[in-house]
Amino acid sequence: MKTLDWLKRKSGLDIAAEEYRYGEDPVLGYTASRKHADGWVNSTCGYCSVGCGMQLGVRDGRVVSVRGNPDHPVNQGKLCPKGLAEHYAIEAENRARYPLLRKQGELVRVRWDEAISALVERLRAVQTKYGGESVGVISTGQLVTEEFYALGKLVQLGLGTRNYDGNTTLCMSTAVAGYKRSFGSDGPPGAYADLEQADVILLIGANVAENHPILCMRLEANHKKTLIVADPRVTKTAMMADVYLPVKPRSDLALVNAMIRVVMKEGLCDMAFVERHTTGFDELRASVEPYTLEHAATITGLAPELIRKTALLYGKARSAFIGWTMGVNHSTKGTETVNAINNLALITGNIGRAGAAPFSITGQCNAMGTRETGFSSSLPGYRKFECEEDRRELAGIWNVPVERIPAERGLAYPDIIEAAVAGRIRALWIIGTNPLVSFPNVDVLKQALGNLEFLVVQDGFHPTPTTELAHLVLPAAIWGEKEGTYTNSERRVSKVNAAVAPQGEARSDFEIFMAVAEKLGCGEELYPSWHGPADAFDEWRRVSAGRLCDYSGMSYTALEENGGIQWPFPEGADRHPAEPARLYGDGRFATEDGRAKLHATAWAPFPEQPNKEFPLILNTGRTVEHWHTRTKTGGIPILQRMSPRAWLEMNPQDAQGLGLSPHDRVEVVSARGRVSGVELRITEIVAPGQVFLPFHFAETNANQITQSAFDPISREPNYKQCAVRVERTPHAQRRNQ
């Protein structure tokens, strides 16, 4: 029969017409019939934190298509290319489908009960031998909020270790730290609607066209805006700008301080706001005094007049919006830069109003959820470890002795790794992240993981470079297979739903945490009468009540009906759930005195300056087709087809000096290592002296050359700048290969 089919196909009798048939579908319209679904499940996209509403089309137990939810307020039916192809992730070949335990050096398939027992016994054994805090947990921004909430309790109260952090420290901890310092609490204060309402939008180190394309809809819809983009690279976003500021790498802090100085000198401060709602104005004024236009011009490489013009545009705007992402955060001066941005917004009163916000555009789909509930860098509900009242309140809700709530946070992610190198951390539980590709200066990480007595990796995908090193691999359900909520950048809590059962024997992270708690013997204490995520959500609503991130007025039904609801949404809120919400509209901040704090900041050059041996500055970043370390997008044929591998951008001047041609294969070498065989792109979109490498690709991992330098406050790595040299890959002079 097979031979007959083959013959029919080869002879041309059969052109697979049935598979390529079209038909009218009540939801999709006229489309390829193979995309037609029997039913649709509403959910929220599981990639970035824009938080687009989606609908998953299910037929015969498979997700056959996805579409943007036309009624969702965030995306109005649009999706980026990753979202449009997200259903392919569910059945990707590289999904983790069975628990695997390393026996005699090999990962072998085991039953779930054996896997959970192994996890609990081995972690407990390490703790017995080396102490409770010898176990570390590194999680992610990819789980649902209910899972983060459950995990936090499990780690801190069940396992009894404070050494718990998320990969969110690799992207958002700087914004968190900056917000806490300025406003007394985490929480981006604006709303996406601000992008449509602002007169001036300043994007600093934020390539939204590449990384948050659906937000560009808002920019496009705002016809009156002046868009200013500060980025050392002429990004897709820079091409959208009315004013492009080609700043030198990591000079943003000097730029913002110079802008503050101009705004002050020109009398453009909103003094009424400053006097009523802030402290530290005089110290701020003194601190920006050195940032004259000339001084800032030297640091930033911008013309003094351009800096002044930018400051005047911002200062004179009725409503001004500042958006930033990794260009600011991935820096040893990140937190201070965030504070400087907040300073600029505060002194001009650009906060808490329509169109006016200092807005951190978040990375992962639920980085916000882990920040709210996580129990890693703060106690759930943005409570503070060091605040006794906060600890008492929590202990009261949970009905546990207050002593069980830690009074100090444990180690941050980079410090957990350092502790593992030093032998203080002996076992690690890594959840939903792939540090072998995402952690800076990966050799240090390899050393750390090599020191461990036990490494558990819980992930939706296997093999990944990290699961390959694990002693135990726990297969987790992913987006489309589980229920819960995500919070997006504008604090909108949206519902996430399961459309299909998990692949193979994979289980939701929630179920895994429940099973671990059960095995630890603390199931009933941590999760009293919990059956599913809805129970966790209910408890979290109570925990969040009265906090800035107040969920108490929300319900799963209300979230579904409104396309998500922005917090704060307390019980009995007088706001309609669909209305955009902003923080600090009343000028009352989450600090003790209710006033925002203006922080003096000081620019400093990035830690590893180019030198004779390594004359170029390496910048890293993303491309629209891929997500993080490509565990999720690398197995999706259309995305992989559009962006098959890494490339290195280099200015023609540098390429000429090195005798390199387009498409040459090159080595990028730093003091720490090398990336081999990258395809060279010679282009004017990067400045002379700089090169750019996307970080998604394990095969050409940018983190083999990035450095171990971290923000002293947020502990976020300085991924964005380090010194490298580029040389031709030996024996690979052939183009195109």
Place this chain on the structure above:
Amino acid sequence: MELPLLERARSGDDAFPLVVAVDAGDGLMASLCGVGAGIALPAPPKEGEQYRFHFDMTKCIGCKCCVVACNEQNGNPAAIQWRRVGEIEGGVYPHAVRHYLSMGCNHCMEPTCLTGCPVDAYTKDGVTGIVRHSADACIGCQYCTWNCSYGVPQYNPERGVVGKCDMCYGRLAQGQLPACVNACPEGAFLIETVNTAEWRREYEVKANSPGMPPADDSLSTTRITLSPRLTPDVRKVDMNRLRPEHPHWPLVVMTVLTQLSVGAFAAIWLLELVSARAHRAAAIVALAVAMLALGASTLHLGRPIHAVRALKMWRRSWLSREVLLFTLFALAAQGYALALWLGLHGSRLLGGLTVLFGLCGVGASARLYVVPGRPAWRSPFTILEFVLTVALLGSAGANVLYGAPGPARAAMAAAAVSVFVCGAAKMIWLARSPMHERRGTFMLLMSDLSNLLALRAALLVAGLLLLVMASAGGSAVAVAMVALFAGGEFVGRYLFFVSVVPANMATEYLSAEAA
């Protein structure tokens, strides 16, 4: 079931409303990839109008939503993209300029895919002007993929047929927006109606863009709003990406062998005329070569079983003409061979017909490669090369039959020298061309393909040397010369196919194929 759109419109079939009212809130209007909120379909084109795409470069951010949406809409595998996004770049940092081109089919007013198609698989829709392709009619010859200078039609090896963007004809007919239009978060596309007479006057300004082949090739109807930031040096980013094309082995075999066979029959016929000798065995060999060549050609088709359909469009398509003329050639050659064997009267006439059809077939065969989508083929060199192959291999064959030094040897020498001179002249022409595709062909021949180019030249020179040195020689030497020259022509034809750099719209910097 499928009524032409025009008839459906006129018959008032409600499947195609004459006045399309788009209601974004209507469930029917919702699409796979979102709804076109605020984007309306224009009314169906009136007499002298057609639908077209409008692409606004200033709005496109290169997110490629349209590419994924198109593949989802049409259920295509990742390797096939009916809509593609290319990148163009220019300027000097920090005043660098980068823009994107998102292109499906341009639904040209003079579609070269359509005029070349041997089976009439393409139609230009009477109402909408959409260039549609019928997978059922298609035989997978892929000629359209060479004819289109935008690289729009793409061959699907899974199906054995070509496919292309039809502006989501089926959706338009239901009052739904095309998938790409729906998916674009920036509203960079619109469907518009255009007056075709006006467009003939305007297209040069409004359809051309850096990174796009000239709109003259086929009168593209896509209106492109250019960015005011474009600098004169803005060009494709994939300009330096040169890689050998598919060799099309059946066509290498088919073209060289048909030319060998035609040359051989010409030799046999001329010898019959001159010396009145009937080279019967040679005629059988030449016929066998011809049959082998024609058999091989069907292997190039995605649907060989429907090869005979290729005769259909002989009034319009050079491919149809080639097939027709070679079919007549084969029939005449059979008659001629039979006549020679049986010693029938009229063999000379049949021989003459064989040669006539054969030479016309070779002419059509060569002419069909003169296409907009393959600039290095689009020149008289292609015709000359094919004809010279006939002359070289025919005279070499005659030399085998003739035995002694004489006119056959002289002809062979002249042909071999001509082949060499023609090849050298073509290289110079390619190297000096203002078209980057032609220079690309030259660069490919001088780099990746340089060994094969040297081999091709060496075989030709070796044949010539043998010709000069072995002044007497037996039949073994004569056969050796045929082998050397035929070998040279095979390598040359292989290079012809692999060295061509297709015209195309700008694409991405990295190519997936080279991964």
